[in-house]
Amino acid sequence: MMPEDRFKITSNDYMDLIIQYNGNLNILKRYEKYSVHIMNPGYAGIYYPVSQDTSQLIRDFGYSGIPKCYTLLSYESLAASGVTVLRSTSALNLRGNGVLVGFVDTGIDYRNPAFLKEDGTTKIAAIWDQTIDSGPYPELRYTAYYGTEYTAEQINQALKSTDPLSVVPSMDVNGHGTMLAGIAAGSENKSNQFMGVVPDAELLIVKLRQAKRNLTDYYFIPPDVTCYQETDINWGVQYLINTADKLKKPLIVCIGVGTSQGAHGNNGLLNTLLSIVGDCPGVGITVATGNEAQARRHFYSILRPAEKVTVDLNVAQDEYGFTMELWGSPPMIYVMDILSPAGEYVPAISRGLFETKQIRFVFDQSILSIDYNMIERDSGKQVIVLRLKKPSQGIWRFQVSGIGDLPGDFHIWLPSGNFISNNTFFLNSDSYTTITSPGNGLLPITVTAYNAATGALYPDSGRGFSTSNIINPDLAAPGVNIVCPTLNNEFTTVTGTGAAAAHMAGIAAMIFEWGIVDNNYPNMDTIGIKKFLLRGAKRNSKLQYPNQNWGYGIVDVYNSYNIFRTIL
Known part of the structure; x- marks a missing residue:
C-alpha cells in the first residue's frame, strides 16, 4: 500500500x-x-x-471477503478459581510479574488508580488507539498506517500533568475495556474489596475504532450501536504480538468481543490468526463464548430428502434491519422459500454456484437481498445470506427444502448482541451452537461464565459445540457480578462471558509467570495452559464431560498445581 x-x-x-x-x-x-x-x-x-456496485460483493469476493462485525460480550471470583489459596503458598505467590496481558477492546482509562503501580507510574506498557489518527502509528511487520501509539513513557508524562488528556488523549468512553483490564490485572483497592487476578502484570491495550459506516449499513446495524470490524481486531492482535516480541515478554491476549456471523467453525481471518499466534511459545489466548444462549437467535434442523422444514421468525416492531445466515452441510443442496407477514411469497432460488437477488415487497417497505453461495470457500458449506431492510413486523416464514438423496443438517443464525432487537427471534429456537466467534476456534481457551456465589452456569453463556466438531467451551470461570474498576475512578460489577475471559486471562498470566518467567516450562503456549488447567478443573460427578455447557469444568488453578505436584 x-x-x-x-x-x-x-x-x-x-x-x-x-x-x-x-x-x-x-x-x-x-x-x-x-x-x-x-x-x-x-x-x-x-x-x-x-x-x-456493492450488491455483488459476496459473489465477487466471497462470503469471507466482507469483514464480520463484532459486539461487546460483557454486561467473589479469586477464591472460587483457586487464586487466593495459591497465593497463600509462598512458593507460588504468582501475581503476573514479568507477563503482559493484552486487550483488543474499547481502550482503557489509564488515569484510574487500578492501573498504577505503588510509585504512581503506569502499569500500561503501550496503547494503540485506532481512533486517533495523528500518529505515530505503530511499527509492525506489516504497517497498519492508522491510529496512534502511546508508550509507557508518554503515559507517565501525562500522569504528571495537570491535564493528562492533553498529553495522551486516549480515552475509554464505553468502560468495557477498562473493566476487563481491571478484572485481569487491576491493582488492589481494599476499600472496594477489589484486586485483579495478576496485579503485578503489565498491560498492552488496543482501542478499537468504530466499524466504518458503509459496513454497518451493509449489514443494517443501527448507526448508534457499538460495533467493531474484523480487520481492525486482526490488526490489534498483531500489534499485541509484535509489541510483546519487542519487549521480550510473554503475552496473554484476551478477546472480549464476538460475532454470530459465519459458519461457527475454525475458519476465517481472525480464527486463523489466533490459531497461528496461539501456537507460538510465550503467547496465550483467551476468548469469550458470548451471551447468546437464551437470545433465541439460532435455529437448527436435520433435513431429509423430499421433506421441508418450516422456520418461523418473529420480527419486532420498528426493527431497523438485520442479516440472517443459513449454513448447510453437504452433500445436500438447500433452497429456501419465503413468506412475508403480509402474505407475499418469494420462491426458492437454486441455480448455479452463485446467485444474487433483491426483492422489494409490494405491501410494505421491506427490501430483501439474497445471496446464495453453493460452496463457501473457507468451510465448504453452502451459505444463504439474507439481508432484510425495514422488515415488516410479524411472523416471517421460511421453508427450507433440499435437493439430494442423503439427509443433511443446517443452522441459521441471527446477529448477536444489540445488532438486532431482543424481540426479533425464532419461535422454535435452539440454545446450542451459540458460541460467538472467535470462540469456535481450535487453539484459544474458550471461556464460559458461571456464578461463583451459587455455582450455577450464567444462563446466557454461549453453548457448544462448534460446527467443526471442536470441543468448545473449554472451561468455566467466574463471570457474574464481578467487581471491577470503571470510568471516573469508580468501581462497579459486571456480568458476562467477557468478564470470565478476562478472569481466565489473569489465571493464564499466573501460569506463564511460573512456566516462562520462572523458567519451569519456558516453551509454554496456549495449548500448554489449556491442558494444564483442564486437568485440575472442578467437575460435577452427575455430568458427562466434555460438556456443551461447561466444557471440561470450572477452572481451579490451585488444584491444577496440586495435581501436578502429586505426580512429580
Whole structure:
C-alpha cells in the first residue's frame, strides 16, 4: 500500500474487504487498483469504492471477503478459581510479574488508580488507539498506517500533568475495556474489596475504532450501536504480538468481543490468526463464548430428502434491519422459500454456484437481498445470506427444502448482541451452537461464565459445540457480578462471558509467570495452559464431560498445581 492511499483506511467512501492470498503475491496483483494492504502472510485488505456496485460483493469476493462485525460480550471470583489459596503458598505467590496481558477492546482509562503501580507510574506498557489518527502509528511487520501509539513513557508524562488528556488523549468512553483490564490485572483497592487476578502484570491495550459506516449499513446495524470490524481486531492482535516480541515478554491476549456471523467453525481471518499466534511459545489466548444462549437467535434442523422444514421468525416492531445466515452441510443442496407477514411469497432460488437477488415487497417497505453461495470457500458449506431492510413486523416464514438423496443438517443464525432487537427471534429456537466467534476456534481457551456465589452456569453463556466438531467451551470461570474498576475512578460489577475471559486471562498470566518467567516450562503456549488447567478443573460427578455447557469444568488453578505436584 502506498502512503498516499492511507486516507482510504479511515474514509467511509471505501469499504474494507479481505483477500486470502496465502503468500502468492500474484493473487494480489489482480487487486492493485484497490490499494492492496498486506496484513500478514495469509491475508491482505483492499479498499473498495462504495461508489461502485456493492450488491455483488459476496459473489465477487466471497462470503469471507466482507469483514464480520463484532459486539461487546460483557454486561467473589479469586477464591472460587483457586487464586487466593495459591497465593497463600509462598512458593507460588504468582501475581503476573514479568507477563503482559493484552486487550483488543474499547481502550482503557489509564488515569484510574487500578492501573498504577505503588510509585504512581503506569502499569500500561503501550496503547494503540485506532481512533486517533495523528500518529505515530505503530511499527509492525506489516504497517497498519492508522491510529496512534502511546508508550509507557508518554503515559507517565501525562500522569504528571495537570491535564493528562492533553498529553495522551486516549480515552475509554464505553468502560468495557477498562473493566476487563481491571478484572485481569487491576491493582488492589481494599476499600472496594477489589484486586485483579495478576496485579503485578503489565498491560498492552488496543482501542478499537468504530466499524466504518458503509459496513454497518451493509449489514443494517443501527448507526448508534457499538460495533467493531474484523480487520481492525486482526490488526490489534498483531500489534499485541509484535509489541510483546519487542519487549521480550510473554503475552496473554484476551478477546472480549464476538460475532454470530459465519459458519461457527475454525475458519476465517481472525480464527486463523489466533490459531497461528496461539501456537507460538510465550503467547496465550483467551476468548469469550458470548451471551447468546437464551437470545433465541439460532435455529437448527436435520433435513431429509423430499421433506421441508418450516422456520418461523418473529420480527419486532420498528426493527431497523438485520442479516440472517443459513449454513448447510453437504452433500445436500438447500433452497429456501419465503413468506412475508403480509402474505407475499418469494420462491426458492437454486441455480448455479452463485446467485444474487433483491426483492422489494409490494405491501410494505421491506427490501430483501439474497445471496446464495453453493460452496463457501473457507468451510465448504453452502451459505444463504439474507439481508432484510425495514422488515415488516410479524411472523416471517421460511421453508427450507433440499435437493439430494442423503439427509443433511443446517443452522441459521441471527446477529448477536444489540445488532438486532431482543424481540426479533425464532419461535422454535435452539440454545446450542451459540458460541460467538472467535470462540469456535481450535487453539484459544474458550471461556464460559458461571456464578461463583451459587455455582450455577450464567444462563446466557454461549453453548457448544462448534460446527467443526471442536470441543468448545473449554472451561468455566467466574463471570457474574464481578467487581471491577470503571470510568471516573469508580468501581462497579459486571456480568458476562467477557468478564470470565478476562478472569481466565489473569489465571493464564499466573501460569506463564511460573512456566516462562520462572523458567519451569519456558516453551509454554496456549495449548500448554489449556491442558494444564483442564486437568485440575472442578467437575460435577452427575455430568458427562466434555460438556456443551461447561466444557471440561470450572477452572481451579490451585488444584491444577496440586495435581501436578502429586505426580512429580
